[in-house]
Amino acid sequence: MRCPKCGHSDSKVTDTRSANGVSSIRRRRVCLGCGHRFFTNETVCEEYPIVIKRNGKEEEFDRDKVKIGLSKAFKKSANIGNKVDEIYARAIGEILSNHPNKICSETIGMIIMGLLKASDPAAYLRFASVYKNFETADDFAFEFRKMSSAKEDE
Ligand SMILES: [Zn+2]
Structure with missing residues (x-):
């Protein structure tokens, strides 16, 4: 300096x-x-990984996109509290420590869904359906159906 x-x-x-x-x-x-x-x-300037989209294109990591997805997932939940921030922070932590350079958009989705699944199954299902819509990833549609049918079987 x-x-x-x-x-x-x-x-x-x-x-x-x-x-x-x-x-x-x-x-x-x-x-x-x-x-x-x-x-x-x-x-403090965090450095985020490059996101590799399903079509192979690379883009900047978009924190807002992650947060908006989470907010939507928790929209109808009763006791949101600071769950969005909590899950968001844990997801970012996991992304930065395990995938510091590059990460597939599917992997981001899987990390968030993994955290949601343990925390709030209803939010998990909503996130999966939202993610499916803006990512058009068949994996998420599959995951969503799997969870839905598991519920019906109960
Ligand atoms: Zn001087």
């Missing part, structure tokens, strides 16, 4: 505080060249 006054490349951190919750911190620095004091704001 270069000194804005003299351009010296070394500075010493004299104070660190969180500025914006946990995602951003503010550092007070002093230039080792001229003694000028300045601040830096540092923000």
Whole structure:
């Protein structure tokens, strides 16, 4: 981090505080060249994997798409609370630690469905049907039918 006054490349951190919750911190620095004091704001930047779609095309990881899908799944659930955020955070965690570079869109769906299945079967079924619609993935249709027929058998 270069000194804005003299351009010296070394500075010493004299104070660190969180500025914006946990995602951003503010550092007070002093230039080792001229003694000028300045601040830096540092923000956590997550790097998301490239998503490989069913048709083989690659696209940017879309966090909103994941969250919207989850919100829809929980729409009619009674005690949503912060379930959406919780499942979302766990899904992102799993995606980042197991698939840091590339991930298939189906895999994202499977991860989320796996988490939903354990947490809220009704939301799981809704997610599966929503996902099937915007992904046109036969796997999800199959999974959805499998769950539906399992229910009928009970
Ligand atoms: Zn300086």
